[in-house]
Amino acid sequence: MANLKQLAHSLGLSITTVSRALDGYSDVSAATRERVREAAEAAGYRPNASARRLRKQRAELVAVTLPSDPGHVGPPHFLDMLSGCAEHLAAAGLNLVIAPVPRGVSELEICQRFVDGRRVDAMLLVRTKRQDERVEYLQSRGIPFVTNGRTESLIPHPFIDGDGFAGFRAATLRFHAAGHRRIGHIAGPQEYYFAHVRRRGWQAAMEECGLATDLCAEGAPLEQGGYLAALELLRQPSRPTALVCATDEMAIGALRALREVDGGSQISIVGHDDLSMGAFTSPPLSTMRMTGENLGATFASLLLRAIAGEPAEDLQELHAIEFVDRDSHRRPPVAA
Amino acid sequence: MANLKQLAHSLGLSITTVSRALDGYSDVSAATRERVREAAEAAGYRPNASARRLRKQRAELVAVTLPSDPGHVGPPHFLDMLSGCAEHLAAAGLNLVIAPVPRGVSELEICQRFVDGRRVDAMLLVRTKRQDERVEYLQSRGIPFVTNGRTESLIPHPFIDGDGFAGFRAATLRFHAAGHRRIGHIAGPQEYYFAHVRRRGWQAAMEECGLATDLCAEGAPLEQGGYLAALELLRQPSRPTALVCATDEMAIGALRALREVDGGSQISIVGHDDLSMGAFTSPPLSTMRMTGENLGATFASLLLRAIAGEPAEDLQELHAIEFVDRDSHRRPPVAA
DNA sequence: CCCATCCTCCAAAACGTTTTGGGAGTCAAT
DNA sequence: ATTGACTCCCAAAACGTTTTGGAGGATGGG
Structure with missing residues (x-):
């Protein structure tokens, strides 16, 4: 009033x-x-927020692009990250607004809509692709942004990412050290950077060990995708004895495939993301997680620093991956 | 430019x-x-969005309150709902902004911050409590809003909710008809309307059947909460033969408790939410789901109609609950 | 007593849009 | 020629804030 x-x-x-x-x-x-x-x-x-925004020439908003394709936005705890990020942005007077990407509309177009209407001061990009047109656009417009996951962009940009290559390589080597020789990989869609780099980590380990890299199947980064991919690998003439899965959701789908095929007790499996659900699956799901506390706060901090004009090179965080030891990776190395 | x-x-x-x-x-x-x-x-x-907003005296924004307490915001597919809602709001020129609620700050205060600063045209409230101070406040200020879940407010307000009472009553009666007599309930925190009404549905069915209502344990609406609550019920001198769980996440936690106690093959269980994960648990989780397509679009539509000034009475949607028949509810009615 | 300095305060401009309330011109009917 | 209706356009006000560039008075040193 x-x-x-x-x-x-x-x-x-x-x-x-x-x-x-x-x-x-x-x-x-x-x-x-x-x-x-x-x-x-x-x-x-x-x-009055609008008046201040107009006068100060700042939108006081940060947008995060959210594909409306269900399940393609990220793991379930992604929402916690968003909430944490929004909270820390709010402390700096910024609000987080959702930039939904309807089916059939390119993420680029949504970015443009927000940027050109001066609706946002910065953007948060999730589920980056190896070649991500959003990154190129924002770079060309000089809009601050941070990505969740790297890209193959030649110009450096701010990001937070886990070292999926090292993590998946280490997980694969761990299986090798335990005696496994037929180690399969359940991969996510390869246009996504995270999926690609995880696959390359597995691949590198296999090659280092002199093993073939044919035991790889790709699927949607959801339970169903993991289930179907696992079935595909289990149909091979010589089955894998261990599976490294791109995400926990895929791993949980794969667990069901294993149960259907061999009762679930023969093949080792490991996922990635450390879903809380993983502690309650049968068997409890060994997994990997990005180190670092309070991811949302870190995103907020990087966004604020990007808005403040810090150079991209100082705003890149590559976090180590740690192994979460539950039970599902402890199966004997030789299948029945 | x-x-x-x-x-x-x-x-x-x-x-x-x-x-x-x-x-x-x-x-x-x-x-x-x-x-x-x-x-x-x-x-x-x-x-320029800010200029238009100032001139038109409309924020072109709708806020949704998101507690930063992890897991207390809603089921994993809540994000899909948000995304869908944001998409349909965007088609009407409104954006969805996140109103994070930091620990230690009341949701009411956050509402005030957004409303009094004229930062939003309407609000979307999730995880409503039976007595919800946000509802009272927004009603007193005359700000349009829609809640996800009912409240016990005396003044009617727009909401979308599933008929948890009928759903849980029906699920309990279904167990009774199958011969179960010791049917337990794993309840969510009773200050939440959804948790309370689901419990009352179970309770009503039990009383109709002349059964005692002592087999009830409460926990956080997460896997861990369901796990602990299930352990509590399984410690009873005479175990339940069937469990009706307030949410799928709690049910998945309970599944682990069942596995630990009896191998998971003896006790029937049913959850609520129809998580995609439920199709991949062991056993596959029977569950319930609210009927209706595209929940997010419905929320958007109600919000727009509330902004347009339609009376609250016309903006209340109570959806039926349907049973999702997988496998976990088919255990024999008598425990070992 | 004069000048400089400080302390408080303020009028007006600016941000970029939408909307109000006409104004000029054209055309047809009177 | 005048009127009225119609078409196309515009100047100016308004939204509510922040910021610029002082104004006026008190204080203190010379």
Whole structure:
């Protein structure tokens, strides 16, 4: 209800003084400042966001692109990340707005809509692809952004990512050290960077060990995709004795395939993401997770620093992957 | 880059005419309109959102409160709902913004921050409580809103909800008809309306059948909560032979408890939410789901109608619950 | 007593859009 | 020639804030 004009009038002060008092400028006396603050509090005054945004030429918003294709946005705990990110952005006066990407519309177009209408100060990109047109566009427009996951862009840009290559290589080598020789990989869609790099980690380990890399099947990054991919690998003349899965959801789908084929007790399996659900599957799912606390806060921090103009090179975080030891990776190395 | 003034200048027209041409008013000639449109297209012109919002006195934003407490926001597919809702709001020129609720801050305060700063035109409330202070506040301020889940508010307000009472009553009666007599309930936190009403559905069925309602344990609406609650019920001198769980996540936690205690083959179980994961658990999880297509679109539609001023009574959707028949509810009615 | 300095405060401009309330010109009917 | 209706266009106001560039008065040093 209350705007600055009314508040100023009721106090017998000018709009300027009230505004500056509330913003804590030193050119208004302590007494006046206090008086203004009390009146503002009493009136429940909050500055009109649109007006401030217009005047300050800042949208006070950060957009995150969300594909409406169910399941293609990220693991379930992605929502916690978003919420954490929004919380830390809010502490800096920024709000997180969802930029939905309807089926049939390119993510690029959505980016343009938000950027060209000056609706956002920065963007958060998730599920990056190896060649990501959003990255190129934002770079060309000079809009600050941070990606969740790297890209193959030649120009460096801010990102947070897990070292999927190292993580999947290590997991594969761990199986090899346990005596496994036929180690399969259940891969996600290869246009996504995360899926590609995880596959390459597995591949590198296999080649280092002098093993063939034919035991690889690709699927959608969901339970069903993992299930179908696992069935495909289990149909091979010589079955894998261990499976390295691109995501926990795929691994959980694969677990069902294993149960259907051999009762689930013969083949080792490991996923990635550390879903809480993984502790409750049968068997409990060994997995990997990106190290680092409070991912959302880190994204928020990088976004703020990007907006502040820090160079991209200083805003790249590659986190180590740690192994989460449950039970599903402990099957004997030789299948029945 | 381009604003209306520049565009108008380059066309030799007034700002007014350009603005009205782009908005399709009839008092600008078809020829001019076309000329303006082409120039706007070529210049990549998009109206400045903040300026329009200020002038039109509409924020063009809808906020959804998201607790940052992980897991307390809703089931995993909640994100799909949000995305769908955002998509349909966007088609009407509204964007969905996240109103994060940090630990230690009341949801009410967050609502006030958004409403009083005129940052939003409407709000979407999720995880409603039986007594929900947000509802009272928004009603008192006359801000349009829709809740995901009912409340016990005396004044009617727009909502979308599943008929949890009927659903859980029916599920319990189904177990009874199958011969079960010791039917337990794993309940969610009772301050949430959804958890309370589901429990009451189970309770009503038990009483109708003349059965005791002592086999009830409460936990957090997550796997761990369901796991602990199930262990509690399994410690009873006379175990339940069937479990009706408030959510699929709790049911999946309970499944693990069952496996630990009796191998998982003796006790029937049913959840609610129809998580995709449920098709891949061992055994596959029978569950319930709210009927209705595209929940997000429905929320968007209700929000738009609430903003348009339709009365709350016309904006209440109570959806039937349907049973999803997998396998976990088919255990014999008598425990070992 | 004068000048400089500081402390408070304020009028006005600006942000970019939409909307109000006409104004000029054309055309047809009077 | 005048009137009225109609078409096409525009100047100016308004939305509510922040910021610029002082103004006016008090204070203190010379």
